[in-house]
Amino acid sequence: MEDVQIALVPCLTDNYAVLMHVPATGATILVDAPDAQPIAQVLTQNNWKLTCILITHHHSDHIDGLMMLKAASNATVVGPALDKDRIPGLDVLVADGDEVNASGLEVKVIATPGHTSGHVSYWFPKMGVVFTADTLFALGCGRIFEGTPQIMWESLKKLAALPPETTVFCGHEYTLSNARFAVTVDPHNKALEQRVRKVMTQHMKGEATIPTTIGDELATNPFMRADDPAIAERLGMVGKPEVEVFAELRRRKDSF
Template sequence: MPLEIITLPCLSDNYAYLLHDAKSGQTALVDAPEAAAVKSALSTRGWGLDAILLTHHHYDHIDGVDELRRSYGAKVYGAKPDTHRLPPLDHALDYGARFELFGEEVQVLDVSGHTIGHIAFFLPESQAVFTADSLMALGCGRLFEGTPDMMWDSLNRLMALPPQTMVYSGHEYTQSNARFAVTIEPDNAALQLRVDEITKKRAKGEATVPSRLQLELDTNPFLRANLDKVKSAIGMEDAENADVFAEIRHRKDTF
């Protein structure tokens, strides 16, 4: 059975995720922006916490780890190349590693770019990928540490996943990402429909994540830098895909 996945708002605009296995009663957390919201969600459901999976070292993804580990004895998983700036890890994971979580395989993907050492967790059985600040709903993370080529390679790894995969990203940035996306592809009908849906959801205070990978492929400008129509739209018809991505990222940074 696929895991039950709970989207958990944290801080002002972060998301963490609870992964619960009904058969064993075990629960994991992807990223720990804060302890209070996680503990409240666990208490409401009567769940413990057995594992914490970390995507990258930024404070708004790890600040709750120490308190949650003390309270529940959860084992912490994170990227081996980033151990020097993550909380102490019980399981240091290499890029490309696979491990079992509550009987389900988890694949560790290198999605460096936003940071060096950023990883994503892909669960084929649950058809879910946890991307934090790499691939985001209608966007991608700023390149604080990596290069455009690096991030484009990372996004291509994610684009190669099955299109029905649900993308669980790290922040509620979708509405602002949508305002930018329409400047790149104002005539994209799928994007226009998505913008309307996002507007309605946010008006009701609803989360816009997760999103289906196919929807990102159809509407997210950062995943469409390889398309002739996008290259033409920004006047880069003969440019390499990574260079087009870099230009789109630059435009978003100054938007």
């Protein structure tokens, strides 16, 4: 793995931005820009200069700090081509399967629509890190605003296919409420039980519950486990297609 320093930056109420700094080159890469002030503060504290900004989707709580940070740094801004009319300041437009050089770091773009139609995830294969924003959360998944359950399920399956040891950064600290829902639909899952205890301890200490890993999500996140017979049985949907089970999970969580 390349020598990269990673800083998780809490923003707004429950958003996360992430800064990655490469000491060898002086490059600093930001993923999503919910709010300029806390991000600028971490940059100043570390004496880092922003060189590249990756944007996952058009929602304001992911881009509101973008133009101010870009103006202050002249960083190159990368974002989904499908959102070119909804995200200001994009310099490099990307789509599914693209390989991008983010200030010297290799990034693969994975289209993960469903939460929004243009949503992308950024996978750094050499670092073993993926940024899933509002598609895959720790123990949950994003609400489906611009898509269908089928589209969202296919996006999650693409992320599920990444190496299990891949580190996952998501866009929000929603893990505790996701955990409370997860135990209602997967109550006999020992790995989930253990993880919920860990999340509750982290929450009591005021610690972040992310990053997570693809392997941990496959073992404990009901939205990644809609193809698991135990979940279908719990929902009274034995033998139903996995996408229908996934849709039912999402429906239940929407009103949980």
